[in-house]
Amino acid sequence: MKYKVIKKQNSGNSCVVCGVNNELGLKTSFYELENGELVAICDTKDWHQSYPGRVHGGMSAALLDETIGRAISINDETIWGVTVSLDIKYKKPVPTDATIKIIGRITSENRKLFEGSGEIILPSGEIAVTATGKYMKMPVEKITDGELTSEEWKHVEDKEKLEYIEI
């Protein structure tokens, strides 16, 4: 199904998942959709592998961790979280040199904690990896020992603006 993109989220600088200047990172972009979910898009590379041709399970976990963790800020971008626990199920291999999508959503939240779920979707549309995670809400200055700078957290315009995403 096709969903309208409401907003592109900011990117980090050195983050292994979203850092725009991390040459070995996944350089993932995150889009808030009209259905209230967050979708991440990235191109997996040879250097993200475990076995040749297969993305390392830790990279898949990092993608799901960040996508679920970022979904909390869809309604309030001042809320940040740190991962308390993450449960991953690897159902199919994720290939290197492929464009994959990662979906994340919040399933419950209270004053201190939130929980969410997510999936990695292959180019074929199949679900390769699923996750559920629990996060503790924390002010960003407590996570990072100070506010994020405009270099560490910034809007990066796509070359071609995405109006809709098919998932």
Ligand SMILES: CCCCCCCCCCCC(=O)SCCNC(=O)CCNC(=O)[C@H](O)C(C)(C)COP(=O)(O)OP(=O)(O)OC[C@H]1O[C@@H](n2cnc3c(N)ncnc32)[C@H](O)[C@@H]1OP(=O)(O)O
């Ligand atoms: C620029 C790029 C950006 C990147 C963009 C953003 C990316 C976001 C997604 C990536 C997120 C990450 O990877 S974060 C990195 C990985 N995660 C971490 O580094 C977290 C490491 N762990 C910690 O720092 C700590 O354990 C905390 C903060 C999670 C909790 O420490 P604490 O504050 O000492 O916790 P504690 O006193 O025990 O508990 C506080 C309260 O929470 C409750 N509590 C604690 N754990 C649980 C639990 N599992 N389930 C229920 N309740 C719990 C306790 O009962 C207590 O309630 P009461 O008794 O007070 O009622």
